[in-house]
Amino acid sequence: MKKWIPFLLAATMLAGFPAIAQNAAPEIPFDSAANPLTMPDDIYLGEVGGVATNSRGDLFVYTRTGHPTVTLGGSRNFAHGGSRLFQFDRNGRFAREIGKDLYGFMFAAQVRVDPQDNIWVVDQMTNMVIKFDPQFRQVMLLGRKAEAIPIPARAGGGGEGGGGAGGPPGAGRQQDVFDRPTDVAWDAQGNIFVADGLGNARVAKFDRDGKFIKSWGQKGTAPGQFANVRSIAVDAQGNVYVADGGNKRIQVFDNNGTFKTQFANVGNAQAICITSGPNQVLYSSDSNPPNNIDTAGEIYKMRLDGTVIGRFGRAGKMLKEFGTVNAIDCRNENVLYVGEVGNLRVQKLTLR
Amino acid sequence: MKRYSTTVCALALVLCAGAASAQLKATITNVPEIPFTSQPNFLQPPPGEYLGESVAVATNSKGHTFVYHRTAPTSKLWEFDQNGNFVKEIGKGYYGFEFSHSVRVDPQDNIWTVDEGTNMITKFSSDGRVLMVLGRRPPAVVGAAATRTGPNPPAQKYIFCRPTDVGWDPQGNIFISDGYCNNRVVKYDRTGRFLAQAGSEKPGNAPGEFNLPHGLQVDGQGNVWVADRSNFRYQVLDNNLKPMRVIANLGVGWTVCVSQGPHQYVFMSNSNPNGNTPGSWDITGEIYKAELDGTVLGRFGRPGKLAPGFQVVHMMDCRDPNQIVVGEIESWRVQKLTLRQQTAGR
Numbered sequence: 001m002k003k004w005i006p007f008l009l010a011a012t013m014l015a016g017f018p019a020i021a022q023n024a025a026p027e028i029p030f031d032s033a034a035n036p037l038t039m040p041d042d043i044y045l046g047e048v049g050g051v052a053t054n055s056r057g058d059l060f061v062y063t064r065t066g067h068p069t070v071t072l073g074g075s076r077n078f079a080h081g082g083s084r085l086f087q088f089d090r091n092g093r094f095a096r097e098i099g100k101d102l103y104g105f106m107f108a109a110q111v112r113v114d115p116q117d118n119i120w121v122v123d124q125m126t127n128m129v130i131k132f133d134p135q136f137r138q139v140m141l142l143g144r145k146a147e148a149i150p151i152p153a154r155a156g157g158g159g160e161g162g163g164g165a166g167g168p169p170g171a172g173r174q175q176d177v178f179d180r181p182t183d184v185a186w187d188a189q190g191n192i193f194v195a196d197g198l199g200n201a202r203v204a205k206f207d208r209d210g211k212f213i214k215s216w217g218q219k220g221t222a223p224g225q226f227a228n229v230r231s232i233a234v235d236a237q238g239n240v241y242v243a244d245g246g247n248k249r250i251q252v253f254d255n256n257g258t259f260k261t262q263f264a265n266v267g268n269a270q271a272i273c274i275t276s277g278p279n280q281v282l283y284s285s286d287s288n289p290p291n292n293i294d295t296a297g298e299i300y301k302m303r304l305d306g307t308v309i310g311r312f313g314r315a316g317k318m319l320k321e322f323g324t325v326n327a328i329d330c331r332n333e334n335v336l337y338v339g340e341v342g343n344l345r346v347q348k349l350t351l352r
Numbered sequence: 353m354k355r356y357s358t359t360v361c362a363l364a365l366v367l368c369a370g371a372a373s374a375q376l377k378a379t380i381t382n383v384p385e386i387p388f389t390s391q392p393n394f395l396q397p398p399p400g401e402y403l404g405e406s407v408a409v410a411t412n413s414k415g416h417t418f419v420y421h422r423t424a425p426t427s428k429l430w431e432f433d434q435n436g437n438f439v440k441e442i443g444k445g446y447y448g449f450e451f452s453h454s455v456r457v458d459p460q461d462n463i464w465t466v467d468e469g470t471n472m473i474t475k476f477s478s479d480g481r482v483l484m485v486l487g488r489r490p491p492a493v494v495g496a497a498a499t500r501t502g503p504n505p506p507a508q509k510y511i512f513c514r515p516t517d518v519g520w521d522p523q524g525n526i527f528i529s530d531g532y533c534n535n536r537v538v539k540y541d542r543t544g545r546f547l548a549q550a551g552s553e554k555p556g557n558a559p560g561e562f563n564l565p566h567g568l569q570v571d572g573q574g575n576v577w578v579a580d581r582s583n584f585r586y587q588v589l590d591n592n593l594k595p596m597r598v599i600a601n602l603g604v605g606w607t608v609c610v611s612q613g614p615h616q617y618v619f620m621s622n623s624n625p626n627g628n629t630p631g632s633w634d635i636t637g638e639i640y641k642a643e644l645d646g647t648v649l650g651r652f653g654r655p656g657k658l659a660p661g662f663q664v665v666h667m668m669d670c671r672d673p674n675q676i677v678v679g680e681i682e683s684w685r686v687q688k689l690t691l692r693q694q695t696a697g698r
Binding site for chain 1 (some may be wrong): 425426440441443444445446447448449450470480481482484485488489491492493508509510511543544545546
């Protein structure tokens with residue numbers, strides 16, 4: 001017997017971050033298109049976990065649509081549903097749903113498109129990273145969805161890592177078992193880097209065939225440690241940029257996880273994106289906490305050495321304001337797609 | 353096999369009603385009866401489909417009726433035309449829909465839903481696009497939680513706890529009654545920024561405090577009418593949420609409606625308690641019509657399973673003060689009531 005469980009939670013908000021604008025970077029003027037996406041009448045975006053474009057300008061949105069189904073009455077509770085992946089054409093018109101009722105879709109964390117136009121989906125609840133080829137076939141899976149979920153659930157992420165006895169908190173197991181992963185990125189060789197995440201606090205590296213290579217990080221505030229790992233990007237040299245939002249910094253590692261530097265002047269880094277091309281720049285969102293629009297919210301444009309070029313936007317509910325940005329697509333340096341948790345929408349920004 | 357929230361809620365209401373039945377009865381006397389006729393079932397759902405608990409009804413300026421009802425798999429928002437014919441479903445599968453509590457239509461014909469399952473208030477355009485959301489649905493990734501016991505956690509500016517209703521002043525400021533596990537009224541500007549609140553997470557019975565603020569409307573002067581249900585009263589607040597007046601002689605304060613036009617009336621419902629506790633039909637179920645100054649003009653209706661009886665009136669639409677659309681919890685029904693004009697002198 002299947003029943004829909006309202007996930008009523010009394011006090012599960014993310015802790016508020018006392019975000020403070022930390023520098024007087026120049027304001028970058030920008031516009032936001034009204035209604036950039038055309039939706040069918042019977043489909044609504046929920047909280048947007050991810051938004052990404054492919055090389056043809058198609059747009060992919062991975063969104064929390066809500067209403068996961070939980071089966072009650074057995075010896076265990078089985079759950080599925082709650083998130084959907086949509087494709088839009090380059091003009092923002094709805095094209096199709098990908099992976100309808102997919103076993104791995106429950107709580108959207110992120111979608112990214114790699115240089116070969118494969119579509120990668122990260123799910124925070126099934127703890128899976130799913131690779132679709134450009135024809136939307138499932139071609140690789142990392143992680144495994146839990147067979148059953150407990151109700152009431154465990155407390156939110158941040159508990160002990162899965163390292164077994166003696167493993168440091170958040171370090172995770174040395175394999176592809178994730179705890180609320182948030183993001184995925186690749187280097188020029190196709191190695192895969194998974195941001196893992198809000199339960200664990202590590203980066204896991206796999207080769208292009210999905211074989212586990214190593215992971216680094218654990219809960220903490222020292223270099224190489226993370227409060228949580230919210231977003232990840234890799235530059236053309238293979239350096240790995242990790243949004244350590246809870247510690248209000250971006251950490252930079254070399255390709256093997258050796259700490260190189262950190263940028264601590266851009267607030268609560270929750271979504272980052274590195275442009276392609278010879279002069280790469282980094283966008284990073286100082287996302288406001290979901291329970292407050294009176295703080296933070298701006299997005300920074302930076303050089304890869306951490307120099308801030310400028311900033312734009314603030315938290316709020318109107319166009320050109322942001323509600324807890326969780327995703328930035330920066331395939332075009334001056335035309336950004338931004339996915340918001342708080343406002344259940346995607347904005348298309350044109351920087352002037 | 354029941355929804356956890358529904359089960360707990362229903363149980364609490366029964367206990368509450370049983371313990372406080374003495375206060376259910378309105379103490380006002382000599383109120384004239386307003387004769388009325390009922391058009392039950394004037395709404396025509398799609399073939400083979402049914403209304404669930406019809407807790408929320410509203411009309412727009414074109415006479416369309418919106419019903420945000422509790423059904424399966426989640427609550428649904430249905431639009432009907434002026435003849436009661438089904439037009440469309442709005443928000444199918446929408447993230448902010450789980451367990452309906454209110455729907456209201458603002459002067460620009462935007463449709464606002466209040467959902468006490470997701471703790472979200474959503475502003476839809478008249479053609480059904482999401483224009484603004486207030487509050488946040490607790491993220492599913494941390495899973496279901498047992499119903500909390502003990503004191504409510506501190507109320508937050510932008511997070512609700514089972515909110516109940518929404519209204520606007522003539523400037524477009526937004527007022528929200530919040531709710532079952534906060535006990536406050538919150539004011540936002542038209543862009544959704546927090547301005548003020550009255551009450552807090554704690555229940556209280558002083559003026560400006562609330563114990564389950566269950567319904568809310570704003571009159572043309574910008575004063576805020578609140579059905580303060582578990583305090584068995586209504587409160588009127590000024591535009592800055594300072595308490596102005598308490599109305600405590602109309603029984604339990606379930607819901608309130610303010611009519612439109614130059615001469616506004618207020619309708620207040622002493623709804624019969626859920627579960628139809630013994631004796632409750634004798635002392636509850638009527639709706640009062642009053643002037644904005646509080647003068648009660650008349651009353652109409654009584655409990656009953658069959659129309660024109662009421663089964664826990666949860667919400668009223670009174671765009672036209674002589675044509676009241678009533679949504680009921682326990683009859684899964686929407687009635688359109690036509691009030692006959694009262695004699696002069698009232």
